[in-house]
Amino acid sequence: MQIYFNNSLTKNKEEFKPIKNNQVGLYTCGPTVYGYPHIGNFRAYLTWDLLKRFLVSQNFTVTHIMNLTDVGHLVSDDDFGEDKLEKAAKREGKNAWEIAEFFIQDFKNSLKDLNILEPTHFVRATETINEQIEFVKVLEEKGFLYKTSDGLYFDTSKIADYGKIANIQNIDLQAGARIELNSEKKNITDFAVWKFSPADQKRDMEWESPWGTGFPGWHLECSVMSRMYLGDTFDIHTGGIDHLAIHHPNEMAQSEAVTGKLQANYWLHNEFLKFEGGKMSKSAGTFVTIENLKEKNISPLAYRYFVLLTHYRKALNFSQDALEAAQNALVNLVKTIANFNDGGQVDSASLEKFYSVLADDLNTPQAVAVLQEVLASDLADQDKLATVYQMDEVLGLDLKNLKTQILSLSAEVNDLLTQREQARSNKDWSLSDVLRVRLQSLGVEVEDTAVGQKAMRIKI
Ligand SMILES: [Zn+2]
Numbered sequence: 001m002q003i004y005f006n007n008s009l010t011k012n013k014e015e016f017k018p019i020k021n022n023q024v025g026l027y028t029c030g031p032t033v034y035g036y037p038h039i040g041n042f043r044a045y046l047t048w049d050l051l052k053r054f055l056v057s058q059n060f061t062v063t064h065i066m067n068l069t070d071v072g073h074l075v076s077d078d079d080f081g082e083d084k085l086e087k088a089a090k091r092e093g094k095n096a097w098e099i100a101e102f103f104i105q106d107f108k109n110s111l112k113d114l115n116i117l118e119p120t121h122f123v124r125a126t127e128t129i130n131e132q133i134e135f136v137k138v139l140e141e142k143g144f145l146y147k148t149s150d151g152l153y154f155d156t157s158k159i160a161d162y163g164k165i166a167n168i169q170n171i172d173l174q175a176g177a178r179i180e181l182n183s184e185k186k187n188i189t190d191f192a193v194w195k196f197s198p199a200d201q202k203r204d205m206e207w208e209s210p211w212g213t214g215f216p217g218w219h220l221e222c223s224v225m226s227r228m229y230l231g232d233t234f235d236i237h238t239g240g241i242d243h244l245a246i247h248h249p250n251e252m253a254q255s256e257a258v259t260g261k262l263q264a265n266y267w268l269h270n271e272f273l274k275f276e277g278g279k280m281s282k283s284a285g286t287f288v289t290i291e292n293l294k295e296k297n298i299s300p301l302a303y304r305y306f307v308l309l310t311h312y313r314k315a316l317n318f319s320q321d322a323l324e325a326a327q328n329a330l331v332n333l334v335k336t337i338a339n340f341n342d343g344g345q346v347d348s349a350s351l352e353k354f355y356s357v358l359a360d361d362l363n364t365p366q367a368v369a370v371l372q373e374v375l376a377s378d379l380a381d382q383d384k385l386a387t388v389y390q391m392d393e394v395l396g397l398d399l400k401n402l403k404t405q406i407l408s409l410s411a412e413v414n415d416l417l418t419q420r421e422q423a424r425s426n427k428d429w430s431l432s433d434v435l436r437v438r439l440q441s442l443g444v445e446v447e448d449t450a451v452g453q454k455a456m457r458i459k460i
Contacts, residue, residue, distance in 0.1 A: 001058060003359045005236075006313060008244065008267040009165050013361060016266065018235045024055050024062045025234030027226040027264065028119065029243055032069040032218075033103035034084040036289045038280045039303060039318070040273035042114060044240040046304055047270045047312040047362070049116040051238065053394045054358050064119040065229045068107070070100035071125050071205045072195070073218040083215070086203060096204035100124070110290045113300035115398045121229060125221040128228070129207050132216045135224045135258060136193050136209075144257045148184035151195040152211055156253060157187050163249040165267060191250050192217035219250040226263065227255065237264035241271050270312040277317070288318070296320075299460045301397055302327035308364040308395060331460055334402045336375055337385055338456050344382025346390045350374050354391050367395065406457040413444050417455055420446070424453075 003016040018024050028048045031037055048064075055062050075081030085096040092099065104124070111118060125132075136152065139145050144159075145152050156162045196214040197206045206213050226234060232255075239248060248267065255263035272279065275286040290300055306326035310316040350370065357366035371391050374384055392399045409417070420435040439446050439455065446455045 001355055001359050003058065004361055005266050005268055006361050007265075008269050009265075014266070016235075018060065019233065019265070022060050024060045024236065025230035026052060026055075026062050026064045026236045026238065027222070027230060027234060028064065028066045029222055029239040029247065030066040030068050030122070031103075031107055032073040032084055033100050033107060034073075034088040035103065036106060036291070037110070039288050039290060039293065040275075040280050041240070042110065042116075042290065042303075043273045043307055043312075043316065044238070044270050045111065045116050046114060046307045048238045048268075049114075049396060050308070050364060050394065051236070051268070051362060052117065053396055054355075054362065057355065057394050058359075062120075063230060065121050065123060065225055066119040067221050067225050068100075068104055068122055068124045069218055069221065070104070071096070072216045072221070083203070083205075085205070089204060100126070110300070113290055113294075114304050115301060115396045117396075123221075123225045123229070125216065125218075126205060128221060128224055129216065131228060132220050132224050133194075133207075133209050135220065135227075135254070136211075136216075138258050139193060139254065142257060145193065146186065147211070149196075150184075151192040151214065151217070153185060153190045154193050154250070154253060154257075155186055156189040156191070156250075159253045159257065162189065162253050165252060166244050166249050189249070191219060191246075193220050193254065219247055220254065222247075222251045223254040223258070223263065226251075227259070232259040232261045232263075234264050236266045236268060238268045238270075241269045244269055268312075271315045273307075273316045273318050275318050280318075293323075297459065298323055298327055299330075301402065301460065302330050305330045305368075305397060308368055311365060312362060327460075330397065330402075331406075331458070333372075333375070333397075334399065334406055334460060335456060337388060337399060338403050338407055339454075340381040340385035342382070342385065344380060344384070344386035347374065347377075347379055347383055347387045350377075350379075350387050351390055354394075358394065364395075367391070371395070402460050405460060409444065409455060409457070410442075413439065413442055413455070416442075417446070417453060421453060424448075 004013050005016050006013050031041065052062050052064055070085060071083065073084050075084060075087065085099050088099045089096045108118070136145070139154065140152070144154055146155055194209060194211055194214055194216060196212050197203050203215065206215055226237070252263050278284070278286070280286050280288065293300060293303055303323065306323050307316065309326060350373070354367055354370045357363045357370060371388055374387050377384070379387070389400060416435055416439055420432050423431040423435060436446055443458050444455050445458050446453050
């Protein structure tokens with residue numbers, strides 16, 4: 001099947017052709033591990049998980065690398081201000097290593113909640129300091145760097161088409177463009193590849209280097225890790241649209257400066273999750289975490305379903321109502337398949353249609369619509385189930401488990417069901433109704449069918 005992606009690099013929809021036949025090198029910019037991410041951050045990881053699952057369904061072997069930024073990301077993306085981890089450490093009365101450890105675990109737990117497959121390799125920035133120093137040495141030898149009082153900077157004017165991915169190469173990078181925050185920068189877009197530790201301060205994370213004690217700039221790790229694991233040029237580089245203006249142009253510039261080659265052939269960016277038209281922010285009280293969803297009895301998988309309902313390149317508007325509607329739709333889906341038995345055949349025509357809409361730049365809303373069509377079709381129930389399960393290998397809603405979950409009833413519930421069955425055979429309808437209400441209060445819905453009672457849990 002031909003697969004097409006909207007490539008941010010060329011601004012075109014292009015047919016996907018991997019460098020090596022059926023193998024794909026995929027790099028995803030990961031989180032900075034200094035705090036709880038909001039659910040908007042996970043839109044990216046959900047999107048790239050779907051991309052990976054889809055490629056696997058098309059018989060590609062995917063090597064997926066994700067970095068974990070545990071050093072060097074400053075409060076401003078522009079190499080200014082405190083290191084986010086060192087700042088969090090001070091606030092929490094811990095050190096930066098403990099902060100990293102804690103939030104890496106938290107991030108991994110959230111991926112599990114969202115049924116996101118872990119990358120082939122998670123790589124921490126602090127695990128590749130030597131490789132990053134070696135990379136900077138090459139940049140220095142090739143004449144791309146200059147030194148200021150606070151670090152080594154990359155001179156972006158030395159890359160002819162710097163910023164091509166973000167359409168920023170035409171701005172005047174020279175005269176009058178210096179920013180006040182760092183008057184030693186030659187061009188507004190220059191960025192640090194190595195920052196010096198402040199003279200009067202011992203950082204939790206700092207290393208010796210040929211240029212002085214310090215730490216790597218936050219763009220560096222992605223250039224270094226992607227090259228280590230995927231080679232000079234690899235297939236697909238993904239990230240949130242927030243990386244389009246600064247982080248990705250800088251990664252590309254460093255990589256091209258060192259290798260003389262394009263870092264990746266396809267660059268995919270997902271749009272933001274918006275909260276009432278704006279960004280999620282702590283100060284506006286619109287910062288929602290995975291934990292917050294659970295507190296409100298929203299399953300992280302319902303959030304996954306919600307994300308699938310909008311194409312990744314369109315802004316997604318978050319509201320509690322829309323999320324609850326998505327959760328209800330998912331519950332209904334699971335209830336429908338709860339009545340179906342295993343052992344059916346996959347309907348290949350439906351599956352082909354499902355794959356073909358995803359092959360068109362990951363059209364997930366259409367893919368969900370195809371799945372719903374299968375449920376509404378006149379296929380045999382068993383075949384519907386087999387087909388839906390096959391589709392779920394890509395959608396990742398974990399339907400098999402959700403089905404088991406809503407059908408698994410506690411001993412207490414089973415006991416009430418037996419009592420109710422007894423009441424019904426005694427034609428004691430009022431007791432039967434009382435027991436139904438009791439069951440409802442335990443989150444269980446009971447339906448009377450020709451073959452007896454059918455009970456399942458209401459919530460996922
Ligand atoms: Zn990156």
